[in-house]
Amino acid sequence: MQVEETEINGVVGLTPRRFADDRGWFSETWNQRTLKDAGLDIEFVQDNHSFSAPKHTVRGLHYQSPPAAQGKLVRVLRGEIFDVAVDVRKSSPTFGKWVGMNLSADNGKQLYIPTGFLHGFVTLVENTEVAYKCTDFYTPECDGGVAFDDPDLAIDWGIPKNSAVLSTKDAAAPKFADFNSPFA
Numbered sequence: 001m002q003v004e005e006t007e008i009n010g011v012v013g014l015t016p017r018r019f020a021d022d023r024g025w026f027s028e029t030w031n032q033r034t035l036k037d038a039g040l041d042i043e044f045v046q047d048n049h050s051f052s053a054p055k056h057t058v059r060g061l062h063y064q065s066p067p068a069a070q071g072k073l074v075r076v077l078r079g080e081i082f083d084v085a086v087d088v089r090k091s092s093p094t095f096g097k098w099v100g101m102n103l104s105a106d107n108g109k110q111l112y113i114p115t116g117f118l119h120g121f122v123t124l125v126e127n128t129e130v131a132y133k134c135t136d137f138y139t140p141e142c143d144g145g146v147a148f149d150d151p152d153l154a155i156d157w158g159i160p161k162n163s164a165v166l167s168t169k170d171a172a173a174p175k176f177a178d179f180n181s182p183f184a
């Protein structure tokens with residue numbers, strides 16, 4: 001397991017080893033003990049899988065408030081995404097800053113995003129499937145969002161202006177300035 005720190009404390013890139021042979025390859029995509037040894041002592045309770053048909057589908061930026069805050073371990077089963085985490089921990093020196101990583105079926109990379117972050121991704125190719133493990137259950141009453149293209153966040157999604165494909169909910173998401181972070 002290759003562990004890659006990012007510019008934001010707590011957000012970590014992980015690349016599990018792939019054992020190649022004539023058939024293809026084998027990889028442990030999640031091993032609690034290996035991650036504990038790497039400093040990530042996490043318990044997951046829910047696995048999610050989403051499929052996005054159009055290229056440039058943006059899902060995010062999303063969060064669940066405490067007591068249902070979710071840490072997420074994200075990877076791509078088919079296609080490619082640019083995965084983004086925005087630090088919204090009020091006491092963090094990097095509050096409001098974002099970090100992004102290309103995750104693809106080919107590169108096998110994973111991004112761990114702890115609680116206290118907004119999370120979103122853009123698909124870079126058609127028919128992209130994303131899988132992620134969560135540390136708490138889906139709790140709609142704690143669900144919230146912030147506009148992915150908020151100028152205050154200035155996230156470089158790497159896609160042409162106005163090309164994002166959004167859900168109705170995400171298209172109406174509040175501004176970052178109107179978001180009162182629930183994360184201490």
Ligand SMILES: Cc1cn([C@H]2C[C@H](O)[C@@H](COP(=O)(O)OP(=O)(O)O[C@H]3O[C@@H](C)C(=O)[C@@H](O)[C@H]3O)O2)c(=O)[nH]c1=O
Nearest residue numbers: 048050059060062063072119120121137138139167169
């Ligand atoms: C997230 C989620 C959604 N749903 C349902 C609610 C709704 O009817 C349908 C689609 O939900 P959404 O539009 O919220 O799905 P989506 O926009 O894919 O939301 C996800 O985006 C990424 C970026 C995340 O980080 C996730 O935590 C989650 O917020 O699925 C569940 O049943 N369980 C879940 O865990």
